[in-house]
Amino acid sequence: xxxxxxxxxxxxxxxxxxVLELLLGQPEAQVVCIARSDGGDxxxxxxxxxxxxxxxxxxxxxxxxxxRLQVVSGNPLRPEAGLAERIAQxxxxxxxxxxxxxxxxxxxxxxxxxxxERINTQGATHALELAIVxxxxxxxxxxxxxxxxxxxxxxxxxxxxxAPATFSNPYERSKFEAERRIxxxxxxxxxxxxxxxxxxxxxxxxxxxxxxxxxLYKFCELLEDFWSSQRGAAAxxxxxxxxxENAHLNLVPVDVCVAEMLAIDANMHSRKGIYHLVSxxxxxxxxxxxxxxxxxxxxxxxxxxxELAEQPLSxxxxxxxxxxxxxxxxxxxxxxxxxxASVRACGGDLQAERRIDRQAVLSWxxxxxxxxxVHSDASPEARLFTQQRALPAHFNVxxxxxxxxxxxxxxxxxxxxxxxxxxxxxLAERIAxCARRLSAAGVHYQQRVALISHDGIEHVAALLAxxxxxxxxxxxxxxxxxxxxxxxxxxxxxxxxxxxxMARQRLAEIDAGAPLLPLETVCAAPSGPECEPLLASPTGPxxxxxxxxxxxxxxxxxxxxHRHLDPIVATERxxxxxxxxxxxDVLFSASRTSFAFGLQNLLIALLKGATAVIAPQKISAAxxxxxxxxxxxxxxxxxxxxxxxxxxxxALSNRIKGRNSLRLCIAAGERLPQAVATRWLQRHGIRLLxxxxxxxAFSTYLSNVADGDYQGSTGKLVPGFxxxxxxxxxxxxxxxxxxxxxxxxxxxxxxxxxxxxxxxFHGGWYCTNDVFWxxxxxxxxxxxxxxxxxxxxxxxxxxxxxEEVLLSHPLVREAAITSSADGVATEDSSTLRTKxxxxxxxxxxxxxxxxxxxxxxxxxxxxYPHLVxxxxxxxxxxxxxxxRAPLRRRAEEESAAAHAAETIPA
Numbered sequence: 001x002x003x004x005x006x007x008x009x010x011x012x013x014x015x016x017x018x019v020l021e022l023l024l025g026q027p028e029a030q031v032v033c034i035a036r037s038d039g040g041d042x043x044x045x046x047x048x049x050x051x052x053x054x055x056x057x058x059x060x061x062x063x064x065x066x067x068r069l070q071v072v073s074g075n076p077l078r079p080e081a082g083l084a085e086r087i088a089q090x091x092x093x094x095x096x097x098x099x100x101x102x103x104x105x106x107x108x109x110x111x112x113x114x115x116x117e118r119i120n121t122q123g124a125t126h127a128l129e130l131a132i133v134x135x136x137x138x139x140x141x142x143x144x145x146x147x148x149x150x151x152x153x154x155x156x157x158x159x160x161x162x163a164p165a166t167f168s169n170p171y172e173r174s175k176f177e178a179e180r181r182i183x184x185x186x187x188x189x190x191x192x193x194x195x196x197x198x199x200x201x202x203x204x205x206x207x208x209x210x211x212x213x214x215x216l217y218k219f220c221e222l223l224e225d226f227w228s229s230q231r232g233a234a235a236x237x238x239x240x241x242x243x244x245e246n247a248h249l250n251l252v253p254v255d256v257c258v259a260e261m262l263a264i265d266a267n268m269h270s271r272k273g274i275y276h277l278v279s280x281x282x283x284x285x286x287x288x289x290x291x292x293x294x295x296x297x298x299x300x301x302x303x304x305x306x307e308l309a310e311q312p313l314s315x316x317x318x319x320x321x322x323x324x325x326x327x328x329x330x331x332x333x334x335x336x337x338x339x340x341a342s343v344r345a346c347g348g349d350l351q352a353e354r355r356i357d358r359q360a361v362l363s364w365x366x367x368x369x370x371x372x373x374v375h376s377d378a379s380p381e382a383r384l385f386t387q388q389r390a391l392p393a394h395f396n397v398x399x400x401x402x403x404x405x406x407x408x409x410x411x412x413x414x415x416x417x418x419x420x421x422x423x424x425x426x427l428a429e430r431i432a433x434c435a436r437r438l439s440a441a442g443v444h445y446q447q448r449v450a451l452i453s454h455d456g457i458e459h460v461a462a463l464l465a466x467x468x469x470x471x472x473x474x475x476x477x478x479x480x481x482x483x484x485x486x487x488x489x490x491x492x493x494x495x496x497x498x499x500x501x502m503a504r505q506r507l508a509e510i511d512a513g514a515p516l517l518p519l520e521t522v523c524a525a526p527s528g529p530e531c532e533p534l535l536a537s538p539t540g541p542x543x544x545x546x547x548x549x550x551x552x553x554x555x556x557x558x559x560x561x562h563r564h565l566d567p568i569v570a571t572e573r574x575x576x577x578x579x580x581x582x583x584x585d586v587l588f589s590a591s592r593t594s595f596a597f598g599l600q601n602l603l604i605a606l607l608k609g610a611t612a613v614i615a616p617q618k619i620s621a622a623x624x625x626x627x628x629x630x631x632x633x634x635x636x637x638x639x640x641x642x643x644x645x646x647x648x649x650x651a652l653s654n655r656i657k658g659r660n661s662l663r664l665c666i667a668a669g670e671r672l673p674q675a676v677a678t679r680w681l682q683r684h685g686i687r688l689l690x691x692x693x694x695x696x697a698f699s700t701y702l703s704n705v706a707d708g709d710y711q712g713s714t715g716k717l718v719p720g721f722x723x724x725x726x727x728x729x730x731x732x733x734x735x736x737x738x739x740x741x742x743x744x745x746x747x748x749x750x751x752x753x754x755x756x757x758x759x760x761f762h763g764g765w766y767c768t769n770d771v772f773w774x775x776x777x778x779x780x781x782x783x784x785x786x787x788x789x790x791x792x793x794x795x796x797x798x799x800x801x802x803e804e805v806l807l808s809h810p811l812v813r814e815a816a817i818t819s820s821a822d823g824v825a826t827e828d829s830s831t832l833r834t835k836x837x838x839x840x841x842x843x844x845x846x847x848x849x850x851x852x853x854x855x856x857x858x859x860x861x862x863x864y865p866h867l868v869x870x871x872x873x874x875x876x877x878x879x880x881x882x883x884r885a886p887l888r889r890r891a892e893e894e895s896a897a898a899h900a901a902e903t904i905p906a
Contacts, residue, residue, distance in 0.1 A: 002095040004030045006087060006136065008076040008127055009103030011035055013212040014142065014201055016049035017258045018100060020057065023050070023065045025262065031069050032090045034076040034083075034130075043071035048394065051538045052211040055470055056204050057255060058444030060436055061535045076130055077103060077123030084133035091134060098138040098265060099131035104175075113170035120174035125181045131191065138192045140265060141182050143175050144199075152246075152334040157197075157274045157341040159183065169329060179274075192271035194264065198257050199278040199337060200330060205253035205354065207444050208367040216249075217368045219327045220292055226320050227298045240303040240317050241324075241331075247285035248334045250278050251356050263346040270345040278337040279356045280349070285331050287358040295365035370446060371543070377755075378542045378563070379764045385720060385746035386565060389572070391541040397564040397603075398468040399536035402428050405609035409583065414606060415457055416586075416631055418616040422457050424609075427464075430457070432533050433526030434465035441496065441517060445470035445537050448492055448547065450514070452476045452485065452507070453500035454617045455593050458523035460602065462498050463593070465523075467545045470537025472561060474547040477594040478502060482509040488549055489513055492559055498522055541565040548596050550695045550751075551877045558751035560596075560695045566747035567603040570699035573720045573746075575604040578703050579635065579664060586661075588613040588633035590624055590642050596695040597668055601637045621645035625652040632661040639669035639881060641814075643688060644676050648813055653683055660684055664706060666691055669881050671782045671800050674712045675808040690714050692782070696766055697721070699747045702780055713779035714772070721745035723780070724765075725772055735776055740786050741768045771798070788884055790819040792832050792862075799884065802865060805858045806836060806851055814839035814874050818884050820867055820891040836865035837887050843870035 005022050009015035010033035022031050035042040047066060054061040070090055074083040091097045105119045124141060131139045151172075159179060179195055186193040203210030210217060223239075230236055257277045264270045286302040293300040303313070313321065321328075343349050385391075406414075410425035422430065443449055449466045451473050453459045466473035474492045476485055478500070489497070489512055497512050500519040507516065539545070545564040549557040575581040587605040591598035592615065605612035613631045616623060624642060627633070643665070646652055665680065665688045672690035680688040692714050693700035701723075704715040717723055724732055725739030733739035742765040754760045760767040771783040783789070783798045790797055799817035806815035820835035840847060848868035855864035875883040 002028060002030070004032060004091040004094040004097040005100060006032045006034065006091065006097060006131070006134065007100045007102060008034050009101070009142075010071075011045045011049040012102065013210075013214075014198070014254065014257065015100075015102040016046075016053040016211070017057070017254050018102065018261065019046070019069070020050050020053040020059065020061075021258050021262060023068060024059065024061075027065075027068075029068075030091065030094050032087065033069065033071045034074055034087065035071055036075050037073050042073040043069075046071050048538065049211075051394070051535060054535070055445045055537045055539075056207065056209045056211045058204070058207045058209075058439065058442065060439035060469070062532060063535060064532070066535070076101075076127045077119055078126060084130050087130060088134045096138075097134060097136040098140060099127070099134070099136040100140045100142070101127040101131075102142045103127070104142070104144070113173075116170045116174040117177075120171070121178045121181065124178040125185060128182055128185055128191075132189050136191070138194065138265070138271065139182070139186055140194045140196060140261070141179070142196045142198065142261075143179055144197065154336045155276070155338060157276055157338050159195075159274065194270060194272070195274040196261055196264070197274065197276050197278075197337075199250035199252045199276070199335075201254050201257055202251045203253065203364045203367060204255050205360075206255070208363040209445060210254070210364065210368055213368070213372070216251075216288075216327070216330065217365070219324055220296060220365055220369060221372065222324050223292065223298060223300065223320075224296055226323055227296075230316065236314070236316050238299040238301065239320060240301055240307075240313060241289060242303050242305075242308055242313060242321065243285045243289075243331050244334070245286075245304045246334045247332055248282040249285060249288055249330065250282050250335060250337060251361065252277060252279045253356075256351060256354070259350055260342060260346055263350060264342065267345050267347065273341060273345065275342040275345055276337040276339045277342065278339055279354075280339070280351050281355050281357065282336075283356060283358065283361055288331070288361055291358050291361040291365055294362055295369055367446065374544055374563075375540070375542050379744065379746070379748060381720065381744055381746040381748070381764070382542060382563065382565060385569060386541045389565075389568065391565060391568070393540060394538035395541040395564055396468065396470070396536040396539045397545055397567050397607075398431065398464045400568070401464065401607055402431065402533070402536075405606060409609045412583075412609065413611050415460060415612050415614060417456050417614045419456055427457075427461065428533065429526050429531040430461040430523065431464050431468060433530035434461045434523045435468045435534050436530055437522050438462075438465055438471075438496075438498075438517075439469055439534075441515070441522075443469050443471050443496060445539070446544075447471040447496065448474050448494045450474045450476055450489055450492060450494040450497045450499075451519075452478050452497060452503040453519045454478055454502065455598075455614045456500075457614075458500070458519050459593070460606075460612075460614075461523045462519060463546070466498075467564070468534070468536050470539045470543070472544045472547055474559070475594040475599065476549065477592065478506070482506045486510040486512070488557065488559075492547065539564055541568075546599070548594065548599060548695055548698075551595060551881060558753055560698075560749055560751055562698050562747065562749050566698045566749070567600070567607060569720065569745075569747040570600050571604045571607045574700045574703065574718050575608060577719055578705055579666075581605075581608050581610060581635070583609040585610040585635050586613060586631065586633045587611065587635045587637070588615070588627055588631060590615050590619060590636075590638035591669070596698050597637070597693060600693065600698060600700065621649055621652055625649075625655050628656050628662065629659050634661055635664045635666070636662055637666045637668065640667045640672045640676055641876070641882075643667060643680055644673075644807075644813070647676065647679050647683060657684060660686070662686055665689065666703075668693060668700065671714065671784075671804075673804050673807045675804070677712075692770075694768060696750055696768075697743065697745060697748050699745070701743065701745055709777075710779055712781070713775070714782045715780065716778050717780075718745075725774060733773070735774055738771055738773045738783055741770050741772050741780075742766065743768050788818075790832060792819070792834055797834055797863065801859065802834065802836065802855055802863065805855050806838065806865075808858075809851060809854060811840050811842050811847060812838055812851070813841070816874050816882055816884055816887055817865065818888045818891055820888075820894075833866040834864070835867040835869065835891055837874060838868060838870050839872065839874060840870060 010019045033046045289302045406424040406428045414424045414427045449471045497516045544561045547561040589601035593599045668691045677688040689704045691700045691703040701721040702715040704710040750761045769786045772780045784800045802817045803815045816837040819832045852864045875886045
C-alpha cells in the first residue's frame with residue numbers, strides 16, 4: 001500500500017534523520033516536508049540537512065532517493081493562507097498519510113516564555129490542524145517534555161494527571177501544555193495520535209558523528225572557550241562544576257531514536273499512546289564530565305555538595321557555571337524514564353546489547369571535537385581563499401571534479417596508464433561504484449582510509465571515491481618495507497586499508513591493525529545500478545580530504561592532512577596562473593601519487609579537464625623517454641635527476657629529440673643544477689623550469705615561468721603564498737642575505753608533531769628549514785637545507801653550491817657534498833672537512849684533483865672538497881631526492897674506523 005509521510009522540522013537534526021530513514025527504508029513511500037524558505041530555497045535547506053544526516057549515518061545517498069522528496073514552502077507553526085491546501089494537494093492520491101511534527105525550539109529562560117508558547121504549544125496544535133485538513137490518518141508528535149527540567153525520579157509513559165505546582169522552566173511548561181492540547185484536539189477530531197518523547201539526542205551509535213553542534217556538544221565548546229580565556233600566571237589548574245551526586249543523563253543515539261519512532265509508527269496497535277524514546281542505560285553526570293575532560297584535555301571535575309561545603313566554588317568556577325547555565329537542566333536531574341510501552345510497540349527491544357556509558361560519550365565528543373578543531377585550526381589564508389573563490393559551505397573536491405571536468409568533457413581521456421586509458425565519463429562511473437562498495441564496507445565521514453597501491457586507474461578511482469564519501473584518503477608508498485608500512489599505519493590511525501595485490505603480499509608480513517580490502521575488488525569495473533551517481537558527502541572546504549607522509553629524507557616521515565580546498569589552490573593559483581594549464585594539455589608526472597608532488601600533478605590535471613599520464617610501476621630513463629614519445633605529453637613534471645639521466649644517455653636523448661611534444665618541463669624536489677637546465681635547453685629547445693613545493697604546502701609555492709628572467713633561481717612566490725627569510729636569531733634578512741624561509745599560504749598544513757612542538761610552526765608561519773637568499777627582483781635562490789649546511793674553518797658551506805660546480809664537469813654524472821671529520825694532515829682529527837661523493841665513469845685521482853681545482857676557481861680558495869670519494873651511485877628516496885644523511889653517517893663511520901686504527905698500539 002502506498003503511503004505518504006508529512007514531516008515538519010526536516011531541516012533540523014532529528015527531523016532530517018527521520019526523513020533520511022523514510023527515504024532509504026520505505027522506497028515506495030512519498031515524503032513531503034514543510035519548511036520555511038528563510039530567504040532562500042526551502043527545498044535546498046531540507047536537502048542539505050538530509051545529506052548531512054546521511055553523512056552522520058555513513059550512508060551512501062543516491063539522487064533517486066531525493067527525487068521522492070517533496071518540499072512545501074511554508075511555516076507549519078502559524079496560520080498561513082493556502083498552506084493546508086498545498087499540503088493536501090501534495091499527498092492527494094497517495095493513500096494513507098502520517099503527519100510527523102518534529103519542529104520545536106529549545107530555550108529555557110523566562111524572558112523567552114512567549115516565544116516558547118507560540119512555537120512549542122500553539123505551533124504544535126496548529127500543525128495538528130494542518131494534519132486534519134490534509135486528511136492524515138495519524139499525527140505523531142515528538143515531545144521532549146521532560147528532558148531539560150529539574151524533575152527527577154520515575155516518569156511514566158502517560159499524560160501527567162495534573163500540572164505540577166511549578167515548572168522548572170518555560171520550555172518544560174510549553175511541552176507539557178502542548179501534549180494535553182494535542183490529545184484533546186485529536187480525540188475530538190477522531191484522529192489517531194502518538195506522543196513520542198526522546199531523551200537527549202546525540203550522535204550516531206556506530207559512526208559517533210553528529211550533524212548538530214548544540215546541546216552537550218556546545219557545552220564542550222563553551223568549556224574550551226572559557227578555558228582558553230584563562231591565561232597568565234594566575235590561570236586555574238583545574239575546574240569544578242557543581243551537580244548532585246545522583247545526577248544522571250539519558251542519552252539516546254539519533255539512529256536508535258529514529259529506528260524506534262518508525263517501529264512504533266508501523267505498529268497499528270500503537271495509536272493513542274505515549275512512548276519514551278530513551279536509552280535503557282544512563283550516564284552519571286560525573287562520568288559525562290570526566291569524558292568531557294578526557295576529550296578536551298581540560299581538568300574538569302564534578303563537585304558534590306559535601307565538597308562544596310568544605311571548599312566553595314571559586315570566582316572563576318562561578319563564572320564558568322554562569323556561562324553554561326543553559327545546560328544546567330540537562331545535568332542536574334536523575335530521570336528514570338519508563339520504556340515498557342515503547343518496547344512492546346517496537347515489537348521487541350531494539351537496544352538489546354547496547355549500552356550507553358562513559359566510553360560512548362567520549363567517542364561522541366572526540367568525533368565532534370575532531371571536526372571543530374579542523375575548522376578552528378584553519379589559517380586566515382585558507383579562510384580568505386574560501387571567501388575569494390566563493391566556495392560553498394558544503395564543498396567536496398571529488399564532487400567538484402565530477403560536476404566540472406567530468407561533466408564538461410565526458411568523452412575526453414582523463415587518464416592514460418600502462419594498463420589502458422579511461423575517459424572522464426567512465427571515471428565518474430568507476431568512482432560511483434567504488435564509493436558504493438567502500439560505503440558498504442563501512443567507510444564514512446572523518447575516517448582515515450589507507451590506500452597502499454601502485455599508481456593506476458583503480459588507484460585514482462579509490463582515491464577519489466574515499467574523498468567522495470568524506471573520509472580521509474591516506475596514501476602510503478607501496479614500495480616501502482613492511483615494517484615501515486606498519487609504522488605509518490599506526491601513526492595514521494587508519495580504520496580501513498585498501499591495497500593492491502603486491503601491497504597485500506607485503507602486508508601479510510605485518511598486522512595492519514585494520515580491516516583489509518583488495519583494490520581490485522573495490523575498484524572493479526561497474527555494472528548496472530553501480531554506475532548510478534551517488535551524492536557526495538557534504539564536506540566543507542576546510543574538512544580534511546587526503547593525507548600524505550613527508551618523504552623522510554631528513555627524518556622520520558610525518559603525516560600531513562590536507563583539506564578539500566587545497567587542490568583548488570594548486571589548480572587555480574599555480575597551474576592556471578603560472579603554468580597556463582589548458583584543457584588540451586597532457587600532463588606526465590614521473591613522481592608517484594603517494595607523494596605530494598605526484599598527487600598535486602594528478603589532481604591539477606583532472607580538475608582542469610586535461611589528460612593525466614601516470615607513470616608505470618617500474619620507471620627508468622628509458623621508460624620516461626618512451627612515454628614522452630608515445631603519450632606525447634605537453635607538460636612534464638620530474639625531479640632534476642630524471643632530466644639528467646635523459647641527457648646522459650645519448651641514445652634516449654636522440655630518441656626524444658625531434659619527436660618532442662612538450663611545451664613545459666618542470667623540475668622540483670631538489671634544486672635544479674644550472675648545468676642540467678642549460679644542457680636541456682641546448683638539446684631540446686625547452687627551458688627547464690625550477691620550482692619548489694612541499695608536503696606541508698601541497699601546492700607548489702615557488703616557481704619560475706617560461707618567459708621569465710630567473711637566472712638560476714628557484715622562482716618567485718605563487719600568488720597567495722607569502723614568505724620571509726630569517727637569521728638564526730629570528731631577525732628578518734635583507735635582500736641578498738641568506739636565511740631560513742618561513743612560509744604561510746592557503747593550502748599550508750603541518751603535522752601534529754610540528755603543531756604541538758611550536759618550534760617550526762608559529763602564528764600561521766611554518767619554518768621550511770630551507771635556506772634561501774632573495775634578489776632585488778623577488779626571485780628566491782636556494783642554498784640548501786638548514787640542517788645540511790655546516791661550517792668549515794669558520795665558514796658556512798652550502799652543499800648545493802659545490803654540487804652545482806661539480807655537476808658542471810663533463811665527466812661527473814652525480815655529486816653530493818657532506819661534512820666529514822676525516823682531517824687531512826691536521827692536528828685536530830675532529831675538524832670538519834668538506835667531502836665530495838662523485839659518480840663518474842672515469843674515476844681517478846687526477847679527476848679528483850681537477851674537481852678540487854674547479855671549485856677553487858669557480859667559488860674561492862676556501863670552498864672546495866678536501867676529500868673526494870668515487871661511488872657507483874648516490875642514495876635517493878623513492879621520489880628521486882638525494883639523501884645526504886646516509887653519506888654523512890658513512891663518512892663518520894669511516895673516520896671513526898680510521899681513528900681507531902691509528903690509536904691501536906703496535
